[in-house]
Amino acid sequence: xxxxxxxxxxxxxxxxxxxxxxxxxxxxxxxxxxxxxxxxxxxxxxxxxxxxxxxxxxxxxxxxxxxxxxxxxxxxxxxxxxxxxxxxxxxxxxxxxxxxxxxxxxxxxxxxxxxxxxxxxxxxxxxxxxxxxxxxxxxxxxxxxxxxxxxxxxxxxxxxxxxxxxxxxxxxxxxxxxxxxxx
Numbered sequence: 001x002x003x004x005x006x007x008x009x010x011x012x013x014x015x016x017x018x019x020x021x022x023x024x025x026x027x028x029x030x031x032x033x034x035x036x037x038x039x040x041x042x043x044x045x046x047x048x049x050x051x052x053x054x055x056x057x058x059x060x061x062x063x064x065x066x067x068x069x070x071x072x073x074x075x076x077x078x079x080x081x082x083x084x085x086x087x088x089x090x091x092x093x094x095x096x097x098x099x100x101x102x103x104x105x106x107x108x109x110x111x112x113x114x115x116x117x118x119x120x121x122x123x124x125x126x127x128x129x130x131x132x133x134x135x136x137x138x139x140x141x142x143x144x145x146x147x148x149x150x151x152x153x154x155x156x157x158x159x160x161x162x163x164x165x166x167x168x169x170x171x172x173x174x175x176x177x178x179x180x181x182x183x
Contacts, residue, residue, distance in 0.1 A: 058109045058145040071157035072143045072168065079153045079171075087126075087156035087169045094128035094162060094169060100142070101132045108138055109145060116151055119172040128158055130167040139166070146170060 007015075067073055075084045086092055098115045100108045112129065119127050129146075131138040146152045151173045158167035 057149045058112065063144065066143055066147060071165070073154075073156045074143065074147045074152075075154040076152070083154045083171055084156055087154060087171065088159075090159035090161060090169075092126040092169060092171065094126045095124045096122075096127040097130065098127065099130045100138050101130065101134070103138070105137065105141060108142070112142070112145055112149075116149060116172060120151060120174050123174045125172060125174060127170050127172060128162050128167055129170060130163050132166050142168060 071088070073084055073088070075081055096115060096119060098111055100111060103111065108131075115127055115129065118124070129142060131142045133139060143155065146155050146168070153171040153173050155168045155170040157165055158169045162169060
């Protein structure tokens with residue numbers, strides 16, 4: 001089907017008259033890519049070592065003091081309680097999600113360690129850990145493990161949007177990012 005001309009001859013003439021002094025714009029958009037030395041590939045051996053190092057903090061025998069009433073929550077002593085309130089309200093949006101459904105406790109510990117290492121490496125401040133309901137084993141153990149890790153600043157039961165009582169939002173302490181020195 002052909003389009004019918006919706007403009008009359010008068011309208012076309014008026015348009016040409018109004019745009020007679022206009023000139024074409026040239027497309028001059030430049031896309032800047034980061035320098036190659038900023039994009040670094042991390043060897044697989046190093047990633048496995050980070051995962052192992054991060055998961056050695058998790059003990060099944062240590063019982064940190066967590067709130068027994070209300071939703072699952074924790075704040076490291078040197079962190080403001082306001083951070084926990086922001087987590088509860090959903091002010092932080094997680095950049096990484098970890099789903100622990102179907103994993104054993106050993107696998108879950110390794111994955112938590114890998115998540116914390118990845119957050120620190122990628123400078124990600126907030127992550128979501130979905131432990132699910134199931135038999136309540138991971139639901140009970142995950143907060144105990146997270147409270148033991150020195151880089152976990154706080155966590156709180158996730159808002160409904162991110163999984164409700166089947167998930168936790170965690171704040172990770174990330175290192176200050178310093179760009180590599182250019183020689």
